[in-house]
Amino acid sequence: MAAELHPRSGKLIGLSNSNRTAQRNQPVQEFNHGLVLSREPLRDRDVFTVRIDKKVNSWSGSIEIGVTALDPAALDFPSSATGLKGGSWIVSGCSVLKDGRSVLEEYGRDLDQLGEGDRVGIQRNGRGELHLWVNGQDCGTAASGLPSRLWAVVDLYGKCTQITVVSCEPPPNTEGEECEEDEEEREEEAAPARPDKFPNNLESDTGGSSTNNSPSGSSGGTAGIPMGSGGMTTNDALLFHEKCGTLIKLSNNNKTAERRRPLDEFNNGVVMTNRPLRHNEMFEIRIDKLVDKWSGSIEIGVTTHNPNNLDYPATMTNLRSGTIMMSGCGILTNGKGTRREYCEFTCVAANQTPGVVYGVVDLYGMAVKVTIVHNHNHSDRLRRNNAIMRALSPDVGRPRPALSLTPDPEAPDRLLFHPNCGQKAAIIGDGRTALRPHATDDFNHGVVLSNRPLHSNEVFQVRIDKMVDKWAGSIEIGVTTHNPAYLQLPSTMTNLRSGTWMMTGNGVMHNGTTILDEYGHNLDRLKAGDTVGVVRKDDGSLHFFVNGVPQGPAAWNVPPSVYAVVDLYGQAAQATIMDDMADLPPLPDDSSEGPMAMSPGSPCSVTGASAASDLRFHQLHGTNAVITNGGRTALRQNCRSEFNDAIVISNRCLRDGELFEIVIQKMVDRWSGSIEAGVTAIRPEELEFPNTMTDIDYDTWMLSGTAIMQDGNTMRNNYGCDLDSLSTGSRIGMMRTASGDLHYYINGVDQGVACTGLPPGKEVYAVIDLYGQCVQVSITSSSGPLDNSLCTSNITEKSFPIHSPVAGVAHRLHSKHGKNVVLLGDGCQAVRVGGYAHGIVFSAKELKTDELFEVRTEEKELNHFIVHLNGRGVTISIFHQNRSKLSHGLEHQSQKKRIDDSYCKWRSTLPRVSSYNQGLLVTAQALPRQQLFQFQIDRLNSSWTSSLSLGVIGHSPDRLNFPSTACCLKRSVWLLQRDSVFHNSLKICENYGPNLDTCPEGTVLGVLVDANGCLHLYVNGMDQGVAAQDIPSPCFPLIDLYGQCDGIGGNEKADILESVCWTPPPEVNPNKTCEYQALCSRFKELLTLPDGYFNEDAKYNLCYCESCHKLRGDEAYYKRGEPPRDYALPFGWCRFALRSVSNTFKKWHIAYHGTSVGSLRRALDHSQILTGEFCYGEPEENSAPEREIPRVRLSPTMRYSGLEVFAPKVQFRDPRSLRCHNAQVGFQVCVRPGSYKVGPQSLGVSEPLDPRFSNTEIEWITKEKGGTLLYGLLIRVE
Missing domain, CATH: 2.60.120.920 (SPRY domain)
Incomplete structure (x- = not known):
């Protein structure tokens, strides 16, 4: 039938050629959003075939094809086909995914390798199976159990940018018959006893042909192997052979092998590859699962034995012919060691390897589950690379977890250490003490045994005398049947494979194998002075003691006549046997190497802490x-x-x-x-x-x-x-x-x-x-606990001098008081902050006879609030829960021209109706302490310059002669104007808070006088800190509607917006977005950069506008990297954090790079500043190509990198205010130390650009690719 694509498609798709051709727009900038579906559901046996018309080399990945049960008419198109859910089967690369999850690996042809002109099709046959067709060839069944109503899906992903539908017809009958024959062959190949496809022409060194049951057997000759029998999957993937060890279970299309009953069995876990390895082909596996019970682990290698003929041994090291294995850190050839310390001096395991070998893995001991890694599979590559990175990171040593005290010695006869001890150990003190004399040089070879066997129920107990903190691990204790006189002592007792039971860490090991996990107290946490012991009871059970506390039975059926063993391992440097026949020697006083280096007599000794307090860790x-x-x-x-x-x-x-x-x-x-x-x-x-x-x-x-x-x-x-x-010796308290x-x-x-x-x-x-x-x-x-007097009851002032902030105070107030009271001045002052009641306070201590308790009453009057709408300020809205009448110039004759009479009774707004001044407003009621008064700028008039000002006055407005502007007030007035604070028209503070002239419409401003009489400014709910001190009471808020600010609005918003609060002031959110940051965010959205490049946590986005950086208390310059190097904060810019980087880059330096808007996406795609072949510019025609790699200019300050020559300005219209602004962009960059050169500025500027950096060192030049890493996107809007 005439096949067409559905008109609904991904957002970057353009359809043409009667909806038969699909093209992804912006193929160099975007790699996804290229989904297309068939117009009609597929009929059974129809192959929906498309031709790849165009590809690009910019991306990884390519065309993806499949089917979905989702109707395209109602589909919300995801960015890629792998995001389809609700019954979707997609072939991507060599993988088959169902609803985004992989169900089959190494299937068919690799779609990523197809080129322009190749054809690829998808089919659902009559049995509900999914088939992939590539250039007319069926790749076999990809999935089964598909529903009957399905649409074809094609994803123009990555390199694939254009496709054309070729046909949607059933395949020829011959192909269908061949398909059925192929299925029958695959079913036969799936049988357990299938023969291998490859002829067995492998010859062993001996030339014999026998099974591995014979110790001298070889790899087998050519006899008995049927030629040409099927043994591999259709795409010849390297998998595990179906014939394997008796305890092996295969899964994941024979890519994964797992040993059954891993806690009961440790061998019979041999698996081999389904075909011989090709020349230069890597056989690579990933360890998926380990257990802690056994010693030994995975072994890997090659063998000439054909898996079909091999009688699998318990372990591959039992084979005596044709086998090369890596076991531990050694190489075994035919079961015998041929190389020790492999990889330490050479990476060549064997020099002469037969031409035809199979890969072998022995899931031995701790190794339980492995998966074959294919290099061309993206998921496998990713997991392997992560494993390599983790392996390259430095070891952290053994984890160590807590401890106790209390020895309980018991011994019928005298026990001593045997003189035959580890090569790094020594026996002193008449055989009672064992030590490692050079404990900081070596951590093992410290094994010591008792001089005679233990009697039944006899406790062998030692005290740890000395520890070092250089190593991980600590003392180990146990018993062994070996006589110390004849024993060749190992480096550690856990290496002994017979007759030995040891407690190590918090587990118990028998013959080097863990038999109990999480047993008793963790020995790795013991310290000098702690004791450990062991006893074999007459019922054959073995028990351990830590500080005299029994840890319970650790083993059973322990034979009699066992010797006690102590392994002075790791941190344990010296131990002494404890018994009743001699006095215990004191602990060595040389504890400088240990963790407890403190003298009991020091002024900060902890010995008396229990008497003073029950505080502990x-x-x-x-x-x-x-x-x-x-x-x-x-x-x-x-x-x-x-x-x-x-x-x-x-x-x-x-x-x-x-x-x-x-x-x-x-x-x-x-x-x-x-x-x-x-x-x-x-x-x-x-x-x-x-x-x-x-x-x-x-x-x-x-x-x-x-x-x-x-x-x-x-x-x-x-x-x-x-x-x-x-x-050392400093004390910190909180x-x-x-x-x-x-x-x-x-x-x-x-x-x-x-x-x-x-x-x-x-x-x-x-x-x-x-x-x-x-x-x-x-x-x-x-x-x-500290009481409220000048000194504590149990501690002298010499040992802990407490300096009271109030001199000569005999009493303080109790912490329990009325709910409207706040205590200040270290409990010496009480303030009622709300209401008229609930103001009861008590003395902290009971009064003695004839003792005077004296207080001073400070009269309180209500304060008034000031706002000065100056210059640009046009309109403000006041948010207040109390509807106190607002007194403004309308009540005074000098102001009747400027303020509209219709707004004097708390109407919607309080505008200034003409001119740019005479807009003073004062509240009729005073402003109570700890009460926040807020208002909002509703409208600005750009005809004027400057804007509002606000503050407080210390006298009633009834006696005030209103001047034209607030700055003309000369008596008892505190005014916030621009970014300065004025008192009686004299400037007392600069660079305070944001510049009020730059506050846009919608800004919420407020003032608050705290209980200490300090004036605070609030901007959008954020406290800007103390502006002035010693504000009198009463004081009245003042607003000056000046310049651009035409008026203020009420609209009874206080009943809706609960901005005003009674003590304490409202909790402010330091991460609240300011107006400037919101404007930069809107510009960033206009750039349509993918969200995946940016950190999802918005708290890492920082605004460096004047208000925000002052609120955070930022310093202008910081140091970063190894060695540390200065960099300046990008004041005036807004940073949007990119995806988090590894801690490795914390050692790099910070710099900045100004760039253009058009270069952002390409730099983000590579996560670095582009150099070399990625740079701008092309060589002129007929000119030789330049050899020099283009340089990247960086700087430690945005005052240089943010210049317009590096960061050109672009104009945009704010979608919210519809105003035009200029914007610049740049990057905050991590730079690898040593990858750049410091040089002078290249712009010919004479004046200093940054006070911290000289013009001769302000430009950093790098040519190294990979020497930079993007850290944050910087945006500045004017």
Whole structure:
């Protein structure tokens, strides 16, 4: 029938030729959105055939074809065919997908390899099977069980850009018959006893022909192998042969092999390939599953044995002919070792390999499941590359998890260590003590045994005397039947394969094989002073003890007359036998190498902490943290190879006014950064410990360096102390006050309020992050509740000097008070912040006889609010829950010309009706403390310059003689104008908040006077900080409608928008998008860049406009990379974060690159600044091609890279305001250190471009491809 494509198609498809030809538009810029479907459903046996007309080389992947049960008339087209669901079968490359999930690999021809002119078709036969046809050849059954009503689907994906429908007819009968014959052949090939297709012409070295049951057997001769019998799939894919070991189960079209009963059996897991390997063909497998029960693991190699004739052995190393295997780190040829330490000195496993060999895998021991990896399969390539990256990352050592105390010695006869010990061990102290003298040089060969067998029920117990923190792993203990006098001692006892039971880590091993997981206490967490023991009871059961606590039975049927064994492995450096016949020697005082390097007599000793407080570290902690000393000490293990994952948290929540103090006991000079401390409202049981605590994005307040961070976002820089500058012996404390303030104490000195607004009724826990240089801390005896006097009851001021912020205060107020009261001044001042009642307060302590309790009453009057609509300001809307009457110039004769009389009673707006000034507004009622008054700019008049101003006045407007503008007020007035603060018309502060002249329509402004008498400006709900102090009471809000701002609107919005609140001020969202960021976002949307390039989490998008960067407290310059290098923040730009990059790039430097809008997409496609063949420009005709690779210009500051010569301006119309703007774009780039040269600016500019960077060092030049990585897209709009 005449085949056509459905008129509905992907959004980039253009149809022509009577809907028979489809072309993907913008083929170089876009690779997807190219779906087309057949106009009518397919009939049975019809082959819907298309011809590939055009291809491009820009992309990977190509045409995809299949069928779907979805009606194209109602289909919401996805970006690619693999996104079709609801009954869709798609052939992509060599894979068959059903509803987007792979159901068959290595099927048919690889569609990605087809070229222009090739034909590809899809067919559903009468049996409901799907067939793919390539150039007239049937590729066999791709899927079965298809419904009867299906439409053909073609995806012009990647390289394929144009196709034409050729036909939709049944194939010729001959082809159909051949198809049926092929199916019959495949069914025969699927039989278990199928013969192999390849002739067996493999000769062994001996030339014999026998099965592997004979130790001298060979690989078999040519006899008995039928020639030409089918043995492979139609596309000749490398798969596992169906004949395999007795415990092997094949799946995934024979690509995957799995050993059954992996916890019961460890061998009989041999599998071979279905055909011999070709020359230079890689046989590669992926390990999918391992178990911890056995020793030994996967073995891989080649053999000349034909799998059809081979009597599979239990392990391939049993074969004595024609076999080369890699086992462990050695090479075995015919079962005998031929190379040791393979890959250490050479990667050649064997020099003479027969011409015809099969691939062999032995799923032995721990190896349970493997899958063949095909290099041309995208999914296999991706997973393999990820595995390679993971393998190349540095090892983190063994994980170590907690501990206890209490020895209980018991021994009938004297037990000593046998003098025959490991080559790195020594026996001292009359045979009672064993040690590794050079414990920091070697971690094994420290095996020692008892001098006689243990009696039944006799406990053998040792104390760990000394530890080192250089290695992973620790002491191991157990029993063995081997006599130490005749035993050749191994490097570790777990290498012994007979008569040995050992407790190692938190498992039990018998003859080198794990028989119990998660048994007892983890020995890797023990420390100096802890004890471990072992006993064989008379019933043959074996039990272990840790610090005298029995861990339960570990093994049964242990024979009598076993010797005790101790393996001083890893961190364990010295151990002493404990018995009643001699005094136990003291612990060695040389503990400098161990983790407990602190003296009991130091001022911050932790010995007395239990008397002062029950605060401890919680048993739950980060993976690299270890808790010792009864929960009072925390340390980071492997401190020279690990710098994070060492978060510890208090064992209970902190009480109000309670100090949690720790002392730094050990540091290393290897890393940058140091300890971080704070509090969290997350319970330890609910906390999933991250790498660092600043990764938590809720209910967490941390001090990192000098930065105060809330929920991972920096709220304040340059706090009073720098944690990165602390050294060993420094003390850090933190305390939440009753009013919800967080204070830090350094060496007992209060550093002031770090942040406010901690939930007063919510539990918070102390958090310590042993990060970077900080390795070990302990809770001091100063931790505990602090009363409100100048010193604590149990701690002298010498050991913990607490400096009160209020001198000479005898009393403070109790933390329990009326709900309308807020305590200030460290509990010395009470303020009622709302209503007229619920203002009761109490003294913190009961009064003694004749003791005077004295307070001073400060009169409160209502304050007034000021806004000055100056210049551009036209209209504002006031949001207020109390409908206080607004007093403006209409009530004063001098203002009657300017303000419309119809708006004096809280109507919809308060406009200025003429001119550009005389628009002063003052509220009739004063502004209460802690109450936020907000209004919105409704309309701007571009005829004027400048805009509104606002502030407060300290006297009643009834006595005010209204001037033409607010800046003419000279008495008791605080005014916010542009980005400055004025007091009585004198400027007292510059660069405060955003420039009010630049605030667009819709901006919500507000003022608030806090309980301390400080004036705050709010912009779109965000506090801009303290603008002025000592604001009197009462004070009245003032607005000046000046210049472009014509008026303000009320519209009773306060009943809808709850912007005004009573103490505390509203919680503001620091990630709230500002107007400038929203404008940049709208321009970014006009660029139609794919969302896949950008980070999905919007919190990483940062606006560097004047308001936002001041709100965050950003510094102008930062350092980044190894070695560190300065870069400037891109003030005035907005950054949109690209997809997250690996931590590897954190060692790279930060730079900027200005570019044009037309170059964005190509750079994003390659994730780097393009050089070489990707650069602009072509050589002139008849000219020799240039050899020099084009250079990329970068700069550490956007003041240079953002110049118009690098980042040309484009004009666009804002879809929201319909105004025209100019925009520039650029990139924030990670640059590999050493890949660039620093040079002078190339524009001939004489004046300095950036105060931090000299003009002679402001331009970075790189020619290296791959030396840059895009980090963020920068946009600036004018």
